Amino acid sequence: MKKNNKQNFVQVNYNLLATTKLNSTQKLFISYIIGWQRNKLFCKETNNNLALKFGMKYGGIRSLLSSLNKFDFFKSESFDYDKTTSTSGHQITVDIGKLGEFLSPEKTSQETDSKEPERIEDVSQDNSKTTMQYHDDEIINIEEVMTILDFNIDDINSFRNLFSSNNVKFGEFQYTFSGRYGVQKYMPDDGIAISSEQYEKFLEMCFED
DSSP, rough: OOOOOOOOOOOOHHHHHSSSSSSSSHHHHHHHHHHHTTTTTOOOHHHHHHHHHHTTHHHHHHHHHHHHHHSTTTTEEEEEETTTTHHHHHHEOHHHHHHHHHHHHOOOHHHTTTTTHHHHHHHHHHHHHHOOBOOTTTTEEHHHOOOOOOOOOHHHHHHTTTTTEEEEEHHHHHHHHHHHHHHHTTSSSOOOOOOOOOHHHHHHHHHOO
């Protein structure tokens, strides 16, 4: 008797497949979320589960969610943070209407010239509201976080040498990072330079209970 092994597939909308505004991993992940919604369900999974399904590392999933959260059609909300494992779940949704607008053909330069400054300003505001936030006990990747904060690789390596591992609790990173920012005006040559813009962006990462 032949076994009836049910296979699961991710369906990708052609317009989503054809766009050059997203990379292949982003397209596949969006399609995965839409598959849940097509069945009238919400995707509620942990980063570890998502990493396993997509063949990625934990930090890769964090980066993927962070990049997609910059778009107004994508929303990822954390829930049920577990201090023992330093992980939390996510309820992820895609606004199909807004995605359709995002995928629509770009207008000609003549049609968009008068509105372009306003569009750029809106995107900037959205990005400031979608920075990934971390709990003190949550394990973070130093290189990943400092890349988001716009540090170059030399500064990242220099700061990473202050820790025994590239993966540390966010609270430990916060203590060292904030300490360096506080003393740099008195000791400018001792360690990396942290701009006020970088520090403000870092503060947005700090989860507020």
